[in-house]
Structure formats: C-alpha cells, structure tokens
Amino acid sequence: MSDAPALEIRNLKKSFGPAEIIRGVNLAVPKGERHAVIGPNGAGKSTLFNLISGLLVPTSGDVLLNGEKISGRPAYEINRRGLSRSFQVTNIFPRMSVFENVRCGVLWSAKQKYAFWRGVEAAPGVNERTEKVLEEIGLVERRNVLAGVLTYAEQRALEIGVTIAGGADVILLDEPTAGMSRHETDVAVGLIRRISEGRTLMIVEHDMGVVFGLADRISVLVYGEIIATGPPAEIRASAKVKEAYLGEEAHA
Amino acid sequence: MKISRPSRRSAVARIAAAGIALATGIGAAMAQDTIKIGYIDPLSGPGATVGEVGLKTFQFLVEELNAKGGAAGKKFEVIGYDNKTNPQESLIQAQKAVDAGARIITQGNGSGVAAALVDWVNKYNERNPGKEVLYLNYAAVDPILTNDKCSFWHFRWDANSDIKMEALTNYMKPKTNIKKVYLINQDYSFGQSLRAIARTMLKAKRPDIEIVGDELHPLLKVTDFSPYIAKIKASGADTVITGNWSQDFALLLKAAADAGLNVEWYTYYAGGTGGPTAIKQTGLNHKVYAIVEGFPNGELAAARETEKAFRAKYNSTNFYPRAFNEMRMLAAAINKANSTDGAKVAAALEDMKFEVFDGGEGQMRKDDHQFFQPMYLGSFGDIDKAKEPFDEEGTGWGWRQLAKIELKDTMLPTTCKMVRP
C-alpha cells in the first residue's frame, strides 16, 4: 500500500456525552504534503488532532496511517508507527534538561525500548541523533538547561524537537507559533519548513500568514465538519470559507 | 544508689557524648563496677504504658536491693532501652545494653520479642564464650519459651499461659454453674495457644462443659465487637474465656454490656492498663475474673506495704509482683554464686526455692527455667475500703481475691530438653 495517503480520515465522529464535537470528518493527506487545518475557536481542531494521535478514542470512523488503521490504538503505538505530534500547550519534561528531553524523543526509534541493561550513553546513534535535533531546533547552547526554565519560544522549539526526534514521517503540530512575537514566529516557521522537508506535515494554526506561507493544502474545520479543502489560493477565494470563517478572522 | 535512664540525662550532653564516642569509638569503654541490667521494653509509642511501669518497678527494686547493699558487694543499676515493641529493634537494643556493660537483660512485653531475644542470647553466648548474657523474662507468657525453645540462658518468672489455664481450669472444675463456655481470643500465637489449651484442659477436667464457640478475631483491628457479641448471645454461653488485652478487651466488654450480654468473664489481662476503666464503664460488677500471681488487695501485710509505697512513689499499681521475685532471686543467686558470671548465676538460680512476694513458696524449676508459685483468682468490682484498700485507675473499684490455687495445682510437665554449657 505504498501509494496510500500518509494519513487518511474516514467519517470520523466524536461525541462527549450529548455534544458531538467532530461530526464526520473525511480527509486524505498524501505523503510529503504540508497540510494546514484552520477554523474558528471551538471548531474541534485540537480534538481532531487528539483523535488522530490516539489521545482520544473516536466514537465512530477510522484513521489510517499509510493505509493501516490506527484509530482506537493507544497513543504510544501510533507514535511507534511513525506519527508524532506536538501540543498546543507546551508539553515537555520540565525538570529534565533540554538534551534529555530530546533524547527521550529519540530512544524508542533507536530501538532502545525499555532497555535497563545497557547504558544510555553507549546506545548506538542515540546521542548523535539527539545532537542533530538540537542543532536543528537551535538549542545546542541550552542543552544542559532544565526545560522548565527555558523561555517560551525556546520551549516551543523544544516541543517541536521532542516531536520530531523520533524521526516520525507524519508530524502533527498544534499551533506551534501561538503566543510568539513576529520575529519568533518567523524563526519558528523557518524551523517548521526545515523539519517538514521530506515528511508529511499536518498543522493547526491561527496565524494566517504562517498558514498561507507554509501549507500546500488547507482544510477548513467549522463546527466539527470540514467545509473546504484545497490549495491556499482556492481557500482564499472560497466564498463559503469567507462566510464561515475568514470574514471574521481577516478583520480581527 | 545508681539508677539511670538515659532519657533523664541531659539531651545535649548525651548527643555530645554519642558524637565523641562515635568519633573515637570508645562507646563501651565507660563500664563502671555495677551490676547492670538492660531493661528492654517499649518506652515510646503505644506499648510504653506498660513498659514505663515496668521500668519504674525495676528502678524501685534496684533501690530496695541497693539499700540492702546490693549483691556480692556490687550495686545494681538498671538502664532502660526502648525496643518499640519490635523484635528486630529489641536485638539492636540488646546489643547496645551488652556494649554498655550489661550481662543481664530483662524483658516482658510480647512473645515475639521474647522469642527473638532467646534466640539472640543463645547465639550471642555461643559466639562470645566468657561473656555470657542472661535473659530474665518477667512477663512474656508463650509456653514455647520454656518448652520446645527453652534455653539455659532464659528464666521466666511469669506463669506461662498454659500454667495460667491449668490454674484457671482447676478453679473452674468444681463450679457446676458453668455449663456452656465460649472462647474468644486474638488471632496470634498467644490467643491461639490459649484457645487450644483451654479446649484440652476443659475437656479433661469438665467433660460435661459444652464449648459453644471458639472465636479468633484479628489482633487490634476490630472497632465494633457487636457482631461477636451477637454470636456469643446466640450460642447461649454462660461463661466466656478470653486472653484479650488492651482495646480488644475494652471494646469486647463494652459491646457486651451495651447488648446486655449476661455472662461471667474469665480473663488473663483484665487488670492490664485500661482494663479496670473499661470494666467500671460497663458496670460489670464482680463479673470479670482474672488469674494472676497476686492482687494488690492480697492478704500479706508486707506485700500491701510495698504496694502502698509503690503507689505513693509512682502513682501506679504494682503490676509486676513477679518482677520482685525476679530481682530478689537474682540478688540471692549472685550472692550464692558470689559472682556475676552468667553461667554461675544461672546455675545458682536453677531449682532455687524462694518466698514469693504475695506469700508462699515458689520454685525455679531446673528442667525448663519456669518459675512456679501459688496463683490467685480474683474478680473486679466494688470493694470494701476497710479490708480492700486499693482501687484501680481511680475507678473506686478494685480487685477482690476469691481463691488461691496452690503451687501443686499449677504444675505442668515440660517438653524442654535443656542444653547446658
């Protein structure tokens, strides 16, 4: 199934009690695409990510990763199959050093599993890979600092670093630039562009500049449904999108 | 006169001393020429109630003996060690006592502790010839200590639980009003051995008695005894035999009184701390019996005088007449051997006959190092202050001595095969 989409979502639904938050989402993200999901607050973007990454179990519908069904599986298994995600609220290991944070992201993919019989320093390729990621996210200098005392922008970078460290080929980023200054955002976009090279990227983002500059295709999620999917130009032009979403956002 | 309990010394001086000793490693080099007795019992935590009374008793005795010149020209000294009622901790404290120069240790609370100490003393004496330590037991009553696990280095002054049952059942033998007996005991070695021996002895002496219940409940875990009382009531028992102590005794009795259960209670430890208070609360006037080696309201004038002096000094009942026997006999044995050498003192104690605290002759049996003496049965309730001067725990009620069980009626065979050095 090598020509299957990297990520495919089929009629995905999720309810919390009587409230249906995701109301039948269908989406296919081909390999190597940078795909952005936009939508107003409360549209269900984070819930969608949680369903894909295994944090939540769908009420119905399927999620397929490279043609294989992953929905309903625990998060760690989905991660092992090559899907990794970041979080909207920084979600790292605060009282561990930056280096350790990234290395935790590397370990499983380096086939270390739960090894308690060999030293972590001696594990082949682990430290090298960690160094490379540190370089990529620009935190080499801060390697020995506890993650909890990093600046906000650095923590966001580390969040991405932990996410990509395992070498997953499908990456989900949840509002990676939220709360950043203009300059910080530019740096972050550069980073995202670099790390998503050769990978499949799905990104939730509020900053339309970022979205339209980065994404190959965009999906618009409103009230738990995707009302449009297409290249940036098409989305920009869509009257439906404008009405439902961009209109209010563009002026904000 | 030398009495010391470490806690009475200055805290900082002790810390400093410990620090210096630690630094220089001369902890044990301060031995003075006294006969040191290591008293190893709980001095903190819940068990301390009894442990502290015991320590006071031994301090009282040391004063008494030293006033008479001590033994073999030396004065006695008792040092308290807090074992927190924990066997392992007891072994550590025993090691400390021995390091501080004690060749005699004494202990009474808890058969588990006693068993551990016997084992430790055996091994210590085997591994340290010439430095033998004696273990004088004043209150741990597990029969095994003078039977299968008997030791040349261990002497017991309290009647073991089998002897107490022998005395108790001999008392019950002619009481034809006892027809249905219920046994309720704590589920641990003491309670189990008590229930087993009670069955055997009752069957032998009073085959007509029906044992209508035989209950074991977890040790110190029951808050509400009402269900047990309901069972006793349903069984139609007229007599209950129990070895319960502490809150297991108090709660059992309270629940019985609440439910209006009307039976006679034969107990081992009704006189223990809190027991008299609980009996008074329930209003069970002369319904609760206990078997002991002597009551405060016993007949002997000398014993009453001592009781009076003890109460005046410590504001506490003298729970341990047997400690008096123990220490007085120890002094006699040291004098007789004219030595404090463990083996010689032990040899002098064997088969020693002695006029006991509450009157009558007692004997340290050579075969198993168990002391035998007349026993007494009494009941707790209102007292005639003129004839029975002592009440308990400020309740106004006290013990009334009802019967004496002669020495011969307390004798039991032993399975001990004594190994002598």
Added chain:
Amino acid sequence: MLELVLISTLNGVLYGLLLFLMASGLTLIFSMMGVLNFAHASFYMLGAFVGYQISKWAGFWPGLILAPLIVGAAGMLVERFGLRNVHKNGHVAELLFTFGLAFVMEELVQIVWGKAPVDYRVPALLDFPAFTLFTTNYPAYKLFMLAISLAIFVGLFAMLTRTRIGLIVQAALTHPNMVAHLGHNVPLIFMSVFGVGAGLAAIAGVIAGPALVTQSTMAALLGPILFVVVVVGGLGSLSGALVASLLIGLLQTFAISSNASMADLFAFSGFSPQPNTIMNDLWRVSVAQIAPILPYLLLVLMLMFRPTGLMGNRES
C-alpha cells in the same frame, strides 16, 4: 437464623454509619481541596480527647459543641501556617505534610493525656437501653450516633449542592483564579473547608470516644479503614462515602457471623491438606477470621476494576 440476620443487619448499619461519621470530614476535604488528609484520624482523636477534657469540667454536651469548634480552629491554623505553604509543591507534598502531622499529633496527645485510655463516659441522659431486639439490647447512645451521622450527611449534602457556598467552594477547587476575580477570598475558603473537615472529625471523636476507647492509639488504628471508605465510595463523593460505609459495615458484620471455611465448604470432597502447609492454613481459616481484612480486599479490587470508586467521578 432470622434473629442473627436481623441483628447483623442492624449492627452492620450502625457500624457503617459510625464509619461514615468518621469519614465524612475526610471526603469533604478531599472533594473540596483535593488533599488526601492522612492526619484526619488524628483530628478525630484530638476531638475525642478535647471532648473528654471538657466533659470532665462541664459535662458531655458542652464538649459536643465546643470540641469540634476548638479542633476546627486548630485545623484552620494547620491549613493557614502549614498546608498552604506546601500547596505550591503539589498534592504529594500536601499528603506528605499531613503524614508528618499525624506523627506529631499522636505524640502531642500522648504528652498531654498520657498513653493509657481515659475514662470518657456516655452521658447519663443516653445511658439506657433504647429497645430490645430478641434479647439483645440497643443502647440509646447508638441511636444517637445514628441520628448524628444521618444529620451530618443531610446537612453536608444540602450545603454542597443546594447553597451558594457549596458552589463557590467547588468552583474554587477547579478555577481558583476565576473565583478570586469574582471577589471571593480563595485562601479563606480553603482554610474554612479544612477547618470544617477537622471539626467533623472532632464530632466523630466526641461521639465515638465514649462508645469506643479513647486512647492515643485510636488514630493509628482507625486511619487505614477510613481511606478504604473514602476510596471505595469514590474519592470526594459524599453519597459514595455513605454507601461505602454501609457496605463495609454490613460486609464485616455478616462475615463475622459466618464460621464457614474452605474445609467446611468442600467437606463433601473428603479432601484434607497436609497439616503444616500453607494450603492447610488457607483451608482452615474461617470467613469470620478474615472479616476485618475484607475491606482492604474490596479496596484493591475496586481500584483495579473501577478506580473512580462506587460514585466518584475522578481517578486521582
């Protein structure tokens, strides 16, 4: 048989309600503050002793009123000068703080009142058998305990669900900042909740003290079973605690009334294990013997298969 069943049921309910009385403050503090208070049984003990002291001077009834107030105030001080300072370090630190507090309180009580049980009496007014069920008396004091337990349940339940105070307190747990912005003094709310919890423990102490044994060991002996009640009921659920208390009371009472063992159950098989083997020990132990450990079995099973407890809605 009917007699034993009826009496066991009654005993079970009475015991269960006593448990609830003791556990209500614990569950209140947990549901409001998220703190599992290891020192709860110590406040219960303190209540019993303070009540005893007052009863010696002024009788039982003033003790019933004053002791909870005094202990409640002590609880507030503990919250203000102790717990609040460790709050920032999380719930584990809070739990450990109360763990240490339990040590200290036991020692303090021993210093003041000694280690021996004190003579705490049932008030003369209630010291008579209320009724007799098949020759078994039920003292009026037990009915009084039952009434107080139920009154506390109803009172707390109404306060938490039907009043503004309850809403504010619940909101303060999840959204302290929001509640503070609305002009409520959040630290004061937490302090009061802890005080009320300690006061409830003290009421239980004053009431259970005379019926049970008032001694410095009473906290340590009671502690673990209260956790069973609160956890089995569902952490922080008041109704759950009531149901769990009754369940445990009945479970224990009925277990005690049964002498059955595996040996009886399988007597027909003729199987008998070798003496002095573990199998033999298991074979001969009776249900009555293990009755008091059944609650712990219940606890473990409950947490494994339904970690939210009977009526709880959160896991930790």
Added chain:
Amino acid sequence: MSDIPLPKSSVTRVSQRGAEKGLPWWLLPWLASAVVLLALPFIFRSDTYLTVMSLMGIAIVFALSYNMMLGQTGMLSFGHAVYYGLGAYFVVHTMNWAIATRAPIPLPLMPLVGGFAGLAFAIIFGWLSTKRSGTTFSMISLGLAELVGSSSLILRTFFGGEEGVTTNRTKLLRLTDWTFGSQFQMYYLIAGWCLISAIAMYALTRTPFGRMCNAVRENPERAQFVGYNPQVVRYIAFCLSGFFAGVAGALAGINFELANANLFGASQSGTVLLATFIGGIGTFVGPVLGAVLVSYLQVMLSDITEVWQLYFGLMFIAVVMFAPGGLAGLVLMHVPLLRAGVLGRVVPSYLLALIPTAMLLVGVVMLIEMTVQLAVKQSEGPVMKLFGVAFNANLPGPWLVMLMLLAGAFVLFRLISPRMGTAWDNARSAAAERGMVV
C-alpha cells in the same frame, strides 16, 4: 503523579563526560565509597556501632530502591515494606533449607534469594497496581500492604506467626574462615551488598529505561507520544524496585537471623518514605543521606528522649515545608555557587543565621522537654536537666527563658532574612554571570 516536589535546582544534569576515555570518571566516587566502607569498622569499633552501621547499609539499599519509584518514576507507595519483608522471609527459609540439606550455597550469595523473592512478588502485585498512577496507585499499595500484613498472620506455616522464623547464618557453607557470626564480619557482608546494589541502581538511572522513568514521572502523557507506554515503564520500575527491596530485606533477615511480620508493617513502609524524603528524592545520594540519618536517629534518639517520634515528625514536616528537596537538595543548591567560587558570599549570612537557628532549636527542645517533664514524668518531680543545666520546670524562670529564646529567634530571623535573601540573590546572579547557573 507529576507533582512530586522536586526542587528545580536538584535535578541531576546530563553529563557530557560519557565519551571520555581513560579511567572512567564515574568510578571515582564509587572507589571512594568503597574505601570509606572498608575503613569504617576500624574507626567505629564497638558492636553497637557495627550494628548501627549495618542497619544503615540495609536502610540505604531499601531507601534507594524506594526512590527508584518515588523520586525517579513518581510513584508514591505506602506498601514498599511488603517486598522487603518477603525478601527477609524467603532468605531465612532458604537458609534453613540449605542448612538442613547441606546445600552448597554460601551466605554471601543469599541476598540474591531475597532479591528474586521481592522481584517475583513485585511482578504479581505490580501487575495489579501499576495500571494506575497517582493517588490511586498509592491507595492500592496501602490496601495490598494491609492484605499481605494480615495474611502473614493467617498463613502461619510460612510466616511463623508472631514469633516469625529464625535461622543461623553461621551454619551455611563456608568458603573462607569467616563464619559471619560476629557483627564485624556481618558488616562487611552488608557493606558489600550495599555498594553493589547502589552501583546497580545508579547504573539503572543511566539506561534508556532510567531516562524514561524520569520522563514518565515528569509527564506520562508526553511519554506516550514519544512511543513509550507509561504503564510498562512504571511496571518495570516497580519490579526492579521490588528486587532491591528484597535484597535489603534479605540483608535484614540475615543480620537479625530472623524474619517476622514487623518487617512488612506499616511503620516499616512509613520509615522508608520518611528516610527517602528527608534525604531528598530529587537526587541519587539523597536517600543515602536520609537512610543514614534516620537509622542513626531511630536507634539512638530513643536513648535521649522518650518523645523521639515527635522530633521525628517535626523534622519531617520541616523538610516538607522548607526543603522539599531534602538534605541533599539543600546541599546541591550550593554546588553551582561553589563551582562559580562565590559560595563565600552567602557564608557570612548563614553564620549569622546560625544564632537564631540555635535559639529556635533550644527553645523548641526546652518547650517540649519541660512539658514532657511536667505532664508525662510527674512522678519524677519537676527538677530536670537539659543541655547540662539542672533546673526546676515548675518555676517561671525556665519558661521565660524558653519564651525569650523563641521570641528572640523570631525577631532575629525577621532581621536576618532580608540579608540572607540579598546575599543569596547576589551569589546566584554572580554564579549566573560565570555561567554556572541557568
């Protein structure tokens, strides 16, 4: 339970020295420890000190095993003594069996038996309890501990009832002329195992699994999204911790030649929690410090005062409130200052603070001991001796002194604390300038 109170400053840093060649850098502290362990019995010769040091060794292994769960993985257990106690029972039974059958197993190998017993039961009980985390896990551990404790009184054949099971460590196969009868020889057995276990447990923290333990402690949800199942991590940590608790228990069983139900009592579980926390759960050496201090105090403090548990409780509360990183945390706070060479800047204010601290301690001790004298030791009269001074606790004088000390300490602390704070901040920022603090 991601809120284990670790101070930020006390979390160990990653070392970049792993790749260096030559004498492995990490060997040095262990060699030093070995030398100290070897030398101790020649400095502290009496059997009492040998006994106390043996207990410390056992407590160190136990506390380190406990910290594998609490400090490393964030699991607060109230029933760790279960594995300790079972380790002791299995080793004692095995020794008795080996004595009876003359099985050729020397004593020094016996602690392994306890370890495997602890491991076996941890595999069973861990499977039940590590499915949950946080408070639920703690409560399951409490329930299991009660169950095992109670079973020990029911399964008498194995647990030996109240008396427990005894053995004789000198009757096993001897490889040398050491019988291990004396406490001196026993000390070396314990010291050896203590060192081996400590090295093994330290090595564990430096494995992929050890790192993921920290990750699970910090953020179990995130650990899932780097491919790890937090339940499995917790389970393995629980099992390995059970192994070393079993080793510690076995050492206790051999040392006392006795196994009984006390070994898995609630107080045993409580003590290891106290010791570990007082020493500091955020560092590897913390539990070692705690174990040494607590075992010493347990044995010796009861000689000085009968309310030793009160001091114990107060000490624990003080640590929880004022030094959540424990003793080791307090020390490690200053390591960056030392490295930066600015430690001297805080020393004067510390020395100054010694005065109110001493006043406070003396005042508190006076308050407690005088109350005890009047309330508990009535029969001994009001005259008492404290700090080498005899006085009458019934007179107002001593109480006035006590109050003055406490009030003085309070006032002085108010005066000094701004100064201390400034000194600390200065030193921190100076150290930061030199790149030693982040």
